[in-house]
Amino acid sequence: MNIGDAAKASGVSAKMIRYYEEIGLVPKAARRGSGYRDYGEADVHRLRFIRRARDLGFAVEEIGELLALWSDRTRASSAVKAMALSHVEDLRRKRDEIDGMIATLEGLAACCHGDDRPDCPILEELATETAPVGPPPGPPRFGRPGGRAPQRS
Amino acid sequence: MNIGDAAKASGVSAKMIRYYEEIGLVPKAARRGSGYRDYGEADVHRLRFIRRARDLGFAVEEIGELLALWSDRTRASSAVKAMALSHVEDLRRKRDEIDGMIATLEGLAACCHGDDRPDCPILEELATETAPVGPPPGPPRFGRPGGRAPQRS
DNA sequence: ATAAAGTTTCCCATCATGGGAAGGTCAAGG
DNA sequence: CCTTGACCTTCCCATGATGGGAAACTTTAT
Numbered sequence: 001m002n003i004g005d006a007a008k009a010s011g012v013s014a015k016m017i018r019y020y021e022e023i024g025l026v027p028k029a030a031r032r033g034s035g036y037r038d039y040g041e042a043d044v045h046r047l048r049f050i051r052r053a054r055d056l057g058f059a060v061e062e063i064g065e066l067l068a069l070w071s072d073r074t075r076a077s078s079a080v081k082a083m084a085l086s087h088v089e090d091l092r093r094k095r096d097e098i099d100g101m102i103a104t105l106e107g108l109a110a111c112c113h114g115d116d117r118p119d120c121p122i123l124e125e126l127a128t129e130t131a132p133v134g135p136p137p138g139p140p141r142f143g144r145p146g147g148r149a150p151q152r153s
Numbered sequence: 154m155n156i157g158d159a160a161k162a163s164g165v166s167a168k169m170i171r172y173y174e175e176i177g178l179v180p181k182a183a184r185r186g187s188g189y190r191d192y193g194e195a196d197v198h199r200l201r202f203i204r205r206a207r208d209l210g211f212a213v214e215e216i217g218e219l220l221a222l223w224s225d226r227t228r229a230s231s232a233v234k235a236m237a238l239s240h241v242e243d244l245r246r247k248r249d250e251i252d253g254m255i256a257t258l259e260g261l262a263a264c265c266h267g268d269d270r271p272d273c274p275i276l277e278e279l280a281t282e283t284a285p286v287g288p289p290p291g292p293p294r295f296g297r298p299g300g301r302a303p304q305r306s
Numbered sequence: 307a308t309a310a311a312g313t314t315t316c317c318c319a320t321c322a323t324g325g326g327a328a329g330g331t332c333a334a335g336g
Numbered sequence: 337c338c339t340t341g342a343c344c345t346t347c348c349c350a351t352g353a354t355g356g357g358a359a360a361c362t363t364t365a366t
Contacts, residue, residue, distance in 0.1 A: 002363095004312060014313085015355065034362055036313060045280065052279045057254045060353075070276050077273035081265045084275050088258050095251045101210045102244050105237050112234045120230035122237050123223050126205045127198065157343065167344085168324065187331055189344055213322075 003029075006039035010047035017047060025050065025064055057091055156182075159192035163200035170200060178203065178217055210244055 007014045017037075020026045026046060029037035049070065053063045065083065069075045111121040160167045170190075173179045179199060182190035202223065206216045218236065222228045264274040 002312070003314095013354080016353080018314090019353075034313080035315095036362075045282070048282075049279045052281075054353090055254075056258055056279075057251070066276070066279065069273075070280060073271060075271050075273070075276075076269045077265050077271060077275075078267040078269065080273045080275045081262050081267035084258050084262045084265070088255055088262070091251050091255050091258070095248050095255070098210070098244050098248045098251070101208075102241055102248065105209055105241050105244070109234050109237045109241070112230050112237070114231040114234035116229045116231065118226060118228050118230060120222075120228070120233045122230075122233050123219070123228075126202045126209075126219065127223060128205075129198070129201075155343070156345095166323080169322080171346095172322075187344080188346095189331075207322090 001039040001044070003037050003039065006037075006044050006047060009044045011051045012047045020047075020050065020060075023060070025060060025067070056087075058087060062087065154192040154197070156190045156192065159190075159197050159200060162197045164204045165200045173200075173203065173213075176213070178213060178220070209240075211240060215240065 108122045
């Protein structure tokens with residue numbers, strides 16, 4: 001099986017397959033006489049595993065751990081569960097951060113009449129000298145704890 | 154004002170201030186005889202604006218547009234509102250994607266007894282030959298439409 | 307035999323951020 | 337006056353996961 005076929009079969013692009021090999025996430029593929037990489041069912045299986053884990057938001061490094069657990073027949077399921085739940089915590093943090101942004105922006109947008117006139121509470125808020133205000137009407141105030149907003153696409 | 158003071162006053166690191174200057178997000182700072190950059194209140198004000206916008210998840214390029222609107226006294230507030238709401242849409246998409254991951258992972262984790270035994274539905278799911286199954290008990294099934302999970306920290 | 311499609315490696319780009327080195331500048335204290 | 341430490345400058349490198357593209361080679365189909 002060529003890399004292209006393995007890519008189609010696993011849903012991982014050929015580029016990424018080579019990358020995963022380079023960083024050691026997957027073992028070095030066998031080579032044919034021509035130098036072409038040669039893949040079997042087991043490799044595709046492994047790649048599919050990786051792709052699924054990526055879809056669930058696991059970082060490549062974490063996937064390495066998952067793969068290790070996967071190939072360890074004596075693993076304790078608690079170890080896997082712990083990884084999963086810890087990852088869920090990460091995801092929740094990110095989601096909450098995004099929710100905070102959404103709440104603030106919607107609050108501001110709701111205050112903005114959004115017509116031809118130039119005065120706009122959104123810009124005013126961004127330009128405020130002091131601390132941010134957020135949506136004036138009561139509900140749950142969003143408070144970013146501190147530090148930079150880390151990643152965003 | 155030195156760059157360090159501007160950094161403290163604005164909440165943008167000195168590194169990033171130089172970077173923003175380099176990419177043209179902020180105008181080239183005035184220089185003193187020594188070569189040191191020199192900042193005034195207006196510069197700090199602008200940097201603070203940028204930082205706030207970053208905190209709301211705007212990309213640097215979008216912030217450039219926001220700054221342009223900000224400095225355009227004749228802007229229509231509708232333009233700003235449109236940017237804000239379009240960004241909210243982006244954020245919502247990301248959040249929903251994360252929510253899907255959380256739902257799937259929690260469903261799997263709930264099925265995993267999480268003890269010493271090696272059998273683990275989480276790994277089984279990742280290793281499944283066919284399509285993912287997700288949390289078996291009824292509720293809203295999470296369906297990722299297709300394509301890669303794009304960014305994750 | 308030739309053309310098309312697939313593969314190889316290598317380099318570059320992204321996006322926002324930080325680390326660190328080598329060297330210049332400034333302010334305070336002796 | 338000189339030293340010391342804190343600050344500044346530029347330049348290069350790294351991150352994480354992904355893609356783009358070039359130049360050269362192999363395989364496959366016509």
